[in-house]
Amino acid sequence: MKAVISVVGKDKVGILAMVSNICAEVNANVIEVTQSVLQDFFVMMMVIDISEMNCELSDLREKLTANIMGMKIHVMHEDIFNSMHRI
Amino acid sequence: MLNTSDIMETITMIQEENLDIRTITMGISLLDCCDSDINRSCEKVYQKIYRCAKDLVKVGNEIEQKYGIPIINKRVSVTPIAMLCGASGGDPVEYAMTLDRVAKDIGINFIGGYSALVHKGFSPGDRELIESIPRALATTDFVCSSVNIGTTKAGINMDAVRTMGKVIREAAELTADRQCIGPAKLVVFCNAPEDNPFMAGAFHGPGEPDCVINVGVSGPGVVRAALAKAGKDIDLTEVAEIIKKTAFKITRMGQLVGTEASARLGVPFGIVDLSLAPTPAVGDSVAYILEEIGLETCGACGTTAALAMLNDAVKKGGVMASSSVGGLSGAFIPVSEDAGMIAAAKSGALTIEKLEAMTAVCSVGLDMIVIPGETPADVISGIIADEAAIGMVNSKTTAVRVIPAIGKVQGDVLEFGGLLGSGPVMKVNMNSPSVMISRGGRIPAPLQSLKN
Numbered sequence: 212m213k214a215v216i217s218v219v220g221k222d223k224v225g226i227l228a229m230v231s232n233i234c235a236e237v238n239a240n241v242i243e244v245t246q247s248v249l250q251d252f253f254v255m256m257m258v259i260d261i262s263e264m265n266c267e268l269s270d271l272r273e274k275l276t277a278n279i280m281g282m283k284i285h286v287m288h289e290d291i292f293n294s295m296h297r298i
Numbered sequence: 299m300l301n302t303s304d305i306m307e308t309i310t311m312i313q314e315e316n317l318d319i320r321t322i323t324m325g326i327s328l329l330d331c332c333d334s335d336i337n338r339s340c341e342k343v344y345q346k347i348y349r350c351a352k353d354l355v356k357v358g359n360e361i362e363q364k365y366g367i368p369i370i371n372k373r374v375s376v377t378p379i380a381m382l383c384g385a386s387g388g389d390p391v392e393y394a395m396t397l398d399r400v401a402k403d404i405g406i407n408f409i410g411g412y413s414a415l416v417h418k419g420f421s422p423g424d425r426e427l428i429e430s431i432p433r434a435l436a437t438t439d440f441v442c443s444s445v446n447i448g449t450t451k452a453g454i455n456m457d458a459v460r461t462m463g464k465v466i467r468e469a470a471e472l473t474a475d476r477q478c479i480g481p482a483k484l485v486v487f488c489n490a491p492e493d494n495p496f497m498a499g500a501f502h503g504p505g506e507p508d509c510v511i512n513v514g515v516s517g518p519g520v521v522r523a524a525l526a527k528a529g530k531d532i533d534l535t536e537v538a539e540i541i542k543k544t545a546f547k548i549t550r551m552g553q554l555v556g557t558e559a560s561a562r563l564g565v566p567f568g569i570v571d572l573s574l575a576p577t578p579a580v581g582d583s584v585a586y587i588l589e590e591i592g593l594e595t596c597g598a599c600g601t602t603a604a605l606a607m608l609n610d611a612v613k614k615g616g617v618m619a620s621s622s623v624g625g626l627s628g629a630f631i632p633v634s635e636d637a638g639m640i641a642a643a644k645s646g647a648l649t650i651e652k653l654e655a656m657t658a659v660c661s662v663g664l665d666m667i668v669i670p671g672e673t674p675a676d677v678i679s680g681i682i683a684d685e686a687a688i689g690m691v692n693s694k695t696t697a698v699r700v701i702p703a704i705g706k707v708q709g710d711v712l713e714f715g716g717l718l719g720s721g722p723v724m725k726v727n728m729n730s731p732s733v734m735i736s737r738g739g740r741i742p743a744p745l746q747s748l749k750n
Binding site for chain 1: 302305307313364
């Protein structure tokens with residue numbers, strides 16, 4: 212089982228570090244990361260493995276939102292993307 | 299492998315374009331709750347609904363968390379209560395109060411099924427229930443009511459049509475101090491679907507299983523945004539194609555949520571209703587899709603054609619995406635719930651006559667239309683009869699949900715709030731159909747061949 216974390220907002224130091232640290236804390240393995248910065252605008256997408264995770268997806272979302280202020284964060288199960296974009 | 303642009307597309311749809319699951323509706327059969335004593339019957343109804351649906355809200359919230367997709371409403375639909383009234387006798391409002399109480403206790407947003415199916419005639423319980431509707435809607439908060447007065451196979455029960463005109467007026471009068479909210483929770487159907495998850499017309503048909511999960515998706519904003527991105531140069535074949543593809547994606551999400559909810563609740567999955575259901579929020583409007591297709595305003599000449607294409611393309615995309623499509627499935631045109639429709643009605647571009655034409659090609663009917671408070675019951679019956687005739691002849695569902703604004707005249711506004719929005723009082727042709735309506739009887743079922 213995988214989930215997708217997406218972070219969008221104004222670029223600053225340590226966003227990726229923060230997200231990966233929290234993932235490590237909850238025992239979610241990072242599988243893939245893509246990140247880009249366009250004129251101070253930070254966009255990151257991370258695919259994580261949640262099968263061994265030690266908390267619920269909603270707890271992970273809360274932790275991330277609490278730690279990274281002022282950015283838009285989404286944590287969504289991969290099934291929603293698979294069902295919408297694959298036949 | 300997941301693709302970045304797909305992920306961004308989904309997130310944008312949810313964040314910017316108001317994509318949501320409008321409702322998870324659990325259909326519950328109450329046929330095994332019948333008892334000759336109304337108090338015992340009500341107790342059984344409460345127990346059964348509570349037992350089946352106690353986890354509905356919790357599961358809905360869990361799914362919302364898992365996929366990050368808003369699920370706006372959790373609802374329950376039940377067997378038409380008139381069937382229980384026939385067995386138990388007594389005051390049907392007792393049932394309405396029971397439904398309202400259980401709805402509040404399990405935390406759902408609406409409960410539908412204070413209904414009667416009288417397309418060919420009245421059986422015991424039907425008349426009592428229909429006559430009690432105004433009181434039931436005035437004394438409860440969450441109960442929704444519907445009456446099916448015609449079908450393509452049976453014709454139109456004009457006695458019921460006459461009664462419903464009066465019932466709608468009375469429902470408005472009893473709730474005049476609350477923005478006439480009563481009739482906003484009452485739908486008069488022709489060809490009512492048995493598995494519709496959308497309110498106010500949801501009920502659990504007698505042909506349905508004991509308990510079932512139906513899902514209603516929504517997303518007019520997504521369709522509009524997709525068309526806006528494509529620009530004004532593409533031809534209508536391509537427009538239809540874009541709508542179809544977008545409807546496919548929306549429905550896939552409904553299918554995912556429905557299967558997940560049914561697995562978590564241990565209840566069979568029924569259908570996905572792939573309707574484009576607008577809300578008063580800016581950007582969540584069916585009228586704006588029609589305007590994006592290329593009309594100056596909704597209601598202009600060409601509106602019916604644009605809506606016909608939209609409705610058909612939505613169905614085509616949805617049918618490909620889910621093997622169990624049902625309910626109303628198509629585009630809704632509720633005036634008070636759609637920012638673009640409200641604007642068009644206020645400016646006078648959209649009239650009831652044009653809306654009636656639009657209902658011949660959309661998925662429901664005259665929906666959430668506020669009419670002057672002085673409109674006589676016979677004229678309301680006339681509106682119902684016209685709408686039912688369109689449904690009967692075209693073998694489609696049509697419905698009437700009009701709200702007489704007691705004490706208000708054309709140009710005034712009723713504010714319902716929430717998903718129901720606000721509606722300007724629209725002009726109604728007041729010439730009287732009294733003699734025809736008072737004749738009663740039945741309009742025979744139409745011929746199904748020699749179609750011209």
